[in-house]
Amino acid sequence: MITHEIIGDDMQAVVITLAAGDEVRAEAGAMTYMTDGIDMDARMEGGLLGGLKRKFLAGESLFLTFFRSRLPGARVAFSGPYPGKIIRMPLQNSAVLCQRDSFLCAAGNIDVNIEFTKRLGAGFFGGEGFILQRLEGTGDVFIHSGGTIVPMELKAGETLRVDTGCLTAFDPSVQYDIEFVGGIKTALFGGEGLFFASMTGPGRVWIQTLPFSRLADRIMRAHRGDREDVKRDFGGTLGKIGDLIGGE
DSSP states (O other), X not given: OOXXXXXXXXBOXXXXXXXXXXXXXXXXXXXXXXXXXXXXXXXXXXXXXXHHIIIIISOOOSOEEEEEESSTTEEEEEEOSSSEEEEEXXXXXXXXXXXXXXXXXXXXXXEEEEEEOSSHXXXXXXXXXXXXXXXXXXXXXXXXXXXXXXXXXXXXXXXXXXXXXXXXXXXXXXXXXXXXXXXXXXXXXXXXXXXXXXXXXXXXXXXXXXXXXXXXXXXHHHHHHHHHHHHHHHHHHHHHHHHHHTTO
C-alpha cells in the first residue's frame, strides 16, 4: 500500500512512500531523490516492441524506470522537467488518455501504452501528431503539466474547445477532434493558432494553463530579441570608436 504527498507550489514534486515489496514506475529522468531500501531497474514496458513504439512513435524514452522497496516506509520522489502542477489520477479497471510528456509515474497494475487518435484531422493538426499516451489498469497515476491544471466535467453532448497545446488529458469516453478556428483573418492575426481541439462529452477533461511549447516559444523570442539588442549596441559602440579614431 503506497501513500503520497504532493509538495511545492509552482515547481511541484510527488513523494511516494512504499511498503516492502511495493513498486512504482516512472518516466526516465523523473526521479528527484530516494531513501535507503529502494532498488532501481530500467525496463522496457511491453517488451522490445513496446519500448520501440514509445521511442519512435510517441517520442518517449525507450525504457521506464522501476523503483522497488525492500524496506517499509522507503520513499522516492519525482518531479516534472519544467514549472507546473502534478495531479493524482486513481484508476480502477479504467483508463485515461493524455498528451505526450504528461505521464510522470504510476503505482499499481498500470499499463503505459500509446494510442493513435481515431480522427485524421486530429492526427494531422492536433499538435501531438497521431499519438496519445494511454494509461490503463488499477492503481495511482500521476501526471505533470505546465502552469495550473484545470479539471472540467463535460455532460453528454456538451462540447469544449481547447487550444491544442493546452489539452493535457481526458477520459476515453470523450470524443476528440480538431476544428479550424474560423475565418482567414482570425487564423492569421488572432494569435491563437489555426486549430482548436474539440472535446465532446460525456467525461472529464484536464487543461494546462502554460504548455511547454508556449513557454519555449516566449523564451526563444526573448533570446532572439536580446541577440538583436547586443548586435545593435555592439555596432553602435564600434561606430563611435571609429568616429573617435577618425577625428570626428
